[in-house]
Amino acid sequence: MRYIEQQAVVKRMNGRLIANNIFKYLFLAATLVALVALVILLYRIVSQGMGHLSIEFLTNFASRFPEKAGIKAALVGSLWLMLVVAPTSIILGVGSAIYLEEYAKQNRITTFIRMNISNLAGVPSVVFGLLGLTIFVRAMALGNSILAAGFTMSLLILPVIVVGAQEAIRSVPNELRDASFGMGATKWQTIVKIILPAAIPGILTGSILALSRAIGETAPLIVIGVPVIIQFLPVGVMDTFTALPMQIYDWSSRPQPEFQTVAAAGIMVLMAVLLFMNSIAVIIRNKFDKRY
Amino acid sequence: MRPSVQEMIASSNGKKNKKVIEKIMPVLLFLIASVSVLTSVGIVVTLIVETITFFTRVPFFDFIFGTTWLPFSNKDAQFGILPLIVGTLKVTLIATVVAVPIGISAAIYLSEYASENVRRILKPILEVLAGVPTIVYGFFALTFVTPILQSVFPEIKIFNAISPGIVVGIMIIPMIASLSEDAMSSVPKSIREGALAMGSTKFEVAWKITVPAALSGIIASVVLAVSRAIGETMIVSLAAGSTPRFDGDFTGSIQTMTAYIVQVSKGDAGYGTTIYYSIYAVGFTLFVFTMLMNILAGYVSKRFREEY
Numbered sequence: 001m002r003y004i005e006q007q008a009v010v011k012r013m014n015g016r017l018i019a020n021n022i023f024k025y026l027f028l029a030a031t032l033v034a035l036v037a038l039v040i041l042l043y044r045i046v047s048q049g050m051g052h053l054s055i056e057f058l059t060n061f062a063s064r065f066p067e068k069a070g071i072k073a074a075l076v077g078s079l080w081l082m083l084v085v086a087p088t089s090i091i092l093g094v095g096s097a098i099y100l101e102e103y104a105k106q107n108r109i110t111t112f113i114r115m116n117i118s119n120l121a122g123v124p125s126v127v128f129g130l131l132g133l134t135i136f137v138r139a140m141a142l143g144n145s146i147l148a149a150g151f152t153m154s155l156l157i158l159p160v161i162v163v164g165a166q167e168a169i170r171s172v173p174n175e176l177r178d179a180s181f182g183m184g185a186t187k188w189q190t191i192v193k194i195i196l197p198a199a200i201p202g203i204l205t206g207s208i209l210a211l212s213r214a215i216g217e218t219a220p221l222i223v224i225g226v227p228v229i230i231q232f233l234p235v236g237v238m239d240t241f242t243a244l245p246m247q248i249y250d251w252s253s254r255p256q257p258e259f260q261t262v263a264a265a266g267i268m269v270l271m272a273v274l275l276f277m278n279s280i281a282v283i284i285r286n287k288f289d290k291r292y
Numbered sequence: 293m294r295p296s297v298q299e300m301i302a303s304s305n306g307k308k309n310k311k312v313i314e315k316i317m318p319v320l321l322f323l324i325a326s327v328s329v330l331t332s333v334g335i336v337v338t339l340i341v342e343t344i345t346f347f348t349r350v351p352f353f354d355f356i357f358g359t360t361w362l363p364f365s366n367k368d369a370q371f372g373i374l375p376l377i378v379g380t381l382k383v384t385l386i387a388t389v390v391a392v393p394i395g396i397s398a399a400i401y402l403s404e405y406a407s408e409n410v411r412r413i414l415k416p417i418l419e420v421l422a423g424v425p426t427i428v429y430g431f432f433a434l435t436f437v438t439p440i441l442q443s444v445f446p447e448i449k450i451f452n453a454i455s456p457g458i459v460v461g462i463m464i465i466p467m468i469a470s471l472s473e474d475a476m477s478s479v480p481k482s483i484r485e486g487a488l489a490m491g492s493t494k495f496e497v498a499w500k501i502t503v504p505a506a507l508s509g510i511i512a513s514v515v516l517a518v519s520r521a522i523g524e525t526m527i528v529s530l531a532a533g534s535t536p537r538f539d540g541d542f543t544g545s546i547q548t549m550t551a552y553i554v555q556v557s558k559g560d561a562g563y564g565t566t567i568y569y570s571i572y573a574v575g576f577t578l579f580v581f582t583m584l585m586n587i588l589a590g591y592v593s594k595r596f597r598e599e600y
Contacts, residue, residue, distance in 0.1 A: 124523025
């Protein structure tokens with residue numbers, strides 16, 4: 001009597017090995033689909049926008065004529081927006097993170113704040129636009145100014161910064177805190193002189209990534225009522241302005257095909273700004289990647 | 293010369309404001325931390341208040357059961373939200389069909405097959421895909437995906453549900469892939485090695501061991517991604533058109549909830565008009581949809597988590 005049918009075993013094994021190989025390449029192909037999509041996307045935009053990209057494009061204001069249309073107002077407007085968003089969101093985000101990690105006791109209020117931050121991260125950006133329109137533009141009468149848009153964007157990216165800063169603060173080992181307390185330092189001295197310096201690379205990396213998200217967001221700006229055609233540069237935070245994604249949205253939705261080229265050139269500028277910020281984040285992460 | 297320790301202690305004790313700072317900072321930081329709570333409260337309150345004003349003008353049941361969305365008609369404006377919901381669901385459905393198989397396959401490849409080096413290259417690239425602004429995806433949908441679809445299927449219009457659906461799908465692939473990969477990587481190695489020792493192939497380990505063990509995390513990632521697709525705004529505003537319709541047609545212009553809010557905001561709806569209040573009612577509906585999805589994702593990952 002034979003217990004093992006040698007041929008049947010080999011046959012079945014071959015089948016299983018073939019299935020294994022097929023699926024391996026299927027899974028690899030799926031991963032590559034995402035990469036191919038990214039490559040096509042970038043290639044399309046560069047090949048379309050390259051021809052329009054020039055010094056004049058960076059220094060001209062918006063125009064009805066595609067060949068004269070430039071991105072100056074939007075570029076400067078986005079920088080102004082960052083001048084409001086960066087300090088507001090980083091102070092709020094890092095402050096929240098310090099409270100949650102260093103001071104908060106494990107009670108219902110803390111749990112509620114944590115839960116709330118993760119829920120806030122799932123709210124669509126267009127809804128933040130409605131919040132900004134109601135609170136900042138109308139109730140606080142800031143109008144469609146840089147300040148109103150900046151506050152709205154700050155709240156939008158707040159959850160990302162809080163979570164990033166929390167992780168950075170948590171990764172500071174407890175020995176450092178204990179040593180600081182042991183030397184007679186107070187809690188606040190420990191936070192300012194020991195924990196924050198150690199956590200700053202992580203905090204900065206997370207904040208820069210969050211800020212680059214704020215630069216690319218369009219929907220809240222549209223809802224707030226940020227205009228597109230601006231023929232002057234803002235001089236203060238209460239001024240009206242326009243931003244890179246608004247300008248790109250306007251050009252993309254125009255019917256004349258020439259404006260698609262202009263939109264592609266605008267996207268190249270936006271992506272260059274994002275790439276610049278991301279590489280700064282990577283540099284900070286690599287340079288200060290201290291291990292304890 | 294540096295001060296001696298005694299001098300430092302003396303000068304430190306001399307600072308009266310030291311104690312004040314120790315007392316004030318926790319309170320101040322608590323106030324800062326409560327900004328996020330205030331934001332949530334602000335969102336809910338503004339949406340509810342303005343939506344209530346909307347319902348003093350438009351009957352509640354006409355809104356949630358109405359099948360005609362005609363807000364700009366001067367004589368006979370109608371506010372039945374179902375066409376906007378149907379439009380949103382069309383885009384979400386296509387995005388899900390595109391993103392779920394690709395996203396989960398990519399996650400399986402990254403966690404089960406890829407070597408450490410390959411993963412170190414592929415993961416950051418997926419993150420780049422996740423960092424591309426949605427306006428760029430919208431432009432891509434309108435100027436690249438739609439013309440390709442039209443050349444293959446001539447009946448597809450310039451504005452349709454399929455092209456933005458596909459692109460929203462591409463946008464949420466990194467989210468599913470990276471969250472599912474995290475879930476699969478946290479399945480302990482010993483279980484995999486046990487299965488491999490029994491003679492399983494890698495595919496059998498992935499399909500019968502890792503995926504079932506990480507299922508709660510995978511489902512949660514899909515639910516979160518779907519929620520993101522529901523709330524996505526710029527891709528649909530650019531590529532899906534602005535025709536609210538209550539039917540099953542994917543090839544023609546549609547309108548989603550988010551695209552309606554953008555359309556009205558762009559036209560600068562007069563403050564106090566019914567149309568102005570309608571964006572809050574639509575926004576509130578959108579908020580409820582995404583909030584339910586987010587709560588569901590949290591529930592799934594908590595309730596069905598396997599502990600090792």
